[in-house]
Amino acid sequence: MTPAARLQAAIEVLAALEQTAEPADKALRDFFRARRYAGSKDRAAVAERVYDVLRHYYSYSFRMQSSWPRRLVLASLLAEGADPAALFTGGQYAPEALDAGELAAIGATPGDAPKHVQGEFPAWLEPELTAAFGESLLAEMSAMGARASIDIRANTLKTSRENLAAALAEEGFEAQPTPRSPSGLRLSGATTAKLSASKLFLEGHFEFQDEAAQVCAELCAVKPGQRVLDYAAGGGGKTLSLAALMQNKGEIIAHDISAARLAMLPPRAERAGVTIAKTSTNKPSGLFDVVLLDAPCSGTGTWRRQPELRVRLTLERLAELAALQAELLVKAASFVKPGGKLVYATCSVLPRENEEQIARFLAAHPAFTATPFFHATPHRSQTDGFFTAVLNHA
Numbered sequence: 001m002t003p004a005a006r007l008q009a010a011i012e013v014l015a016a017l018e019q020t021a022e023p024a025d026k027a028l029r030d031f032f033r034a035r036r037y038a039g040s041k042d043r044a045a046v047a048e049r050v051y052d053v054l055r056h057y058y059s060y061s062f063r064m065q066s067s068w069p070r071r072l073v074l075a076s077l078l079a080e081g082a083d084p085a086a087l088f089t090g091g092q093y094a095p096e097a098l099d100a101g102e103l104a105a106i107g108a109t110p111g112d113a114p115k116h117v118q119g120e121f122p123a124w125l126e127p128e129l130t131a132a133f134g135e136s137l138l139a140e141m142s143a144m145g146a147r148a149s150i151d152i153r154a155n156t157l158k159t160s161r162e163n164l165a166a167a168l169a170e171e172g173f174e175a176q177p178t179p180r181s182p183s184g185l186r187l188s189g190a191t192t193a194k195l196s197a198s199k200l201f202l203e204g205h206f207e208f209q210d211e212a213a214q215v216c217a218e219l220c221a222v223k224p225g226q227r228v229l230d231y232a233a234g235g236g237g238k239t240l241s242l243a244a245l246m247q248n249k250g251e252i253i254a255h256d257i258s259a260a261r262l263a264m265l266p267p268r269a270e271r272a273g274v275t276i277a278k279t280s281t282n283k284p285s286g287l288f289d290v291v292l293l294d295a296p297c298s299g300t301g302t303w304r305r306q307p308e309l310r311v312r313l314t315l316e317r318l319a320e321l322a323a324l325q326a327e328l329l330v331k332a333a334s335f336v337k338p339g340g341k342l343v344y345a346t347c348s349v350l351p352r353e354n355e356e357q358i359a360r361f362l363a364a365h366p367a368f369t370a371t372p373f374f375h376a377t378p379h380r381s382q383t384d385g386f387f388t389a390v391l392n393h394a
């Protein structure tokens with residue numbers, strides 16, 4: 001593909017993203033599945049452009065006075081000092097030539113950018129994000145715009161963090177221990193594609209998991225032999241962590257509303273050597289020593305990995321999620337044994353989905369008491385934004 005054809009491809013992927021709720025990486029895969037002629041360099045260049053636009057969505061929209069995909073791609077070119085007219089030529093496979101409106105927008109000098117533009121977030125979220133971060137708002141948002149590192153969790157059922165780091169080094173991957181999770185390693189200069197093709201991954205020696213999510217599993221303080229409920233287990237990332245912490249002894253019910261998500265767990269469990277996890281969409285029976293509710297949330301903590309989420313979130317969706325979280329918290333609590341623990345987690349940074357949920361729950365459920373909350377943020381902890389509250393049942 002020519003450089004201009006790659007731009008046209010990026011415009012088309014961005015337009016497709018406006019019509020779907022799928023993640024950007026899936027939209028890119030779908031786009032190229034239908035265009036087998038594109039080589040790996042083309043794919044990488046188009047993906048790079050799409051992610052650049054998604055990471056700078058608000059400043060590029062502000063610069064061009066429009067969020068049309070063509071204009072956003074133009075702004076991305078301007079930001080790197082390229083001449084858009086040399087690429088928007090209307091030639092074969094190239095984007096149409098620049099029109100008068102675009103030329104005017106390119107020539108205009110933008111005024112001072114408001115805070116939400118500086119921080120690359122939707123204007124309506126400013127009060128919520130300010131409540132979350134105060135003075136650090138722009139520093140946090142800048143960290144949220146950076147690329148995430150690759151964090152992995154050593155599967156202690158098969159190896160140790162030290163042995164894994166040594167084995168990875170032999171395969172050419174340099175990994176550093178993460179500061180907070182005792183089984184975490186952080187890799188620079190690797191790609192998920194290369195790592196997931198490695199023998200170590202295929203043999204279950206590690207899982208991909210952000211350090212903050214690893215810490216969440218540690219905070220559950222599970223013990224071998226316990227009965228544990230992972231109430232919103234999804235694909236089972238936390239289930240596998242919990243099983244390793246339980247030394248694969250006891251029982252974990254991996255519950256979720258979605259059978260399709262739960263279906264991802266058995267092959268992962270097999271690879272990891274986990275035999276104590278059972279998946280179920282039915283109402284769990286009996287009581288549990290530990291119940292983890294890794295709740296459905298806005299994903300505002302994961303904007304480094306999924307920058308498209310910030311554009312898609314709406315006030316209505318946030319309100320729906322908050323209502324669902326409150327409902328699930330009460331349901332999950334009903335499965336906790338006296339003396340047991342309820343652990344509530346989200347990958348959100350918004351107080352409405354975190355501390356405010358816990359405060360409301362505790363006011364109505366005096367049998368539970370909270371321990372100090374765990375708050376991770378990209379700027380403070382170089383992880384995804386993540387929240388965990390451990391509530392002890394009397």
Ligand SMILES: C[S@@+](CC[C@H](N)C(=O)[O-])C[C@H]1O[C@@H](n2cnc3c(N)ncnc32)[C@H](O)[C@@H]1O
Binds near residue numbers: 239255258294297328
């Ligand atoms: C944050 S994700 C879970 C991620 C998972 N714990 C992990 O570590 O891989 C939230 C999950 O909540 C599930 N969910 C949504 N509504 C639910 C409900 N009413 N009951 C149970 N699970 C629900 C979603 O299907 C989704 O898998």
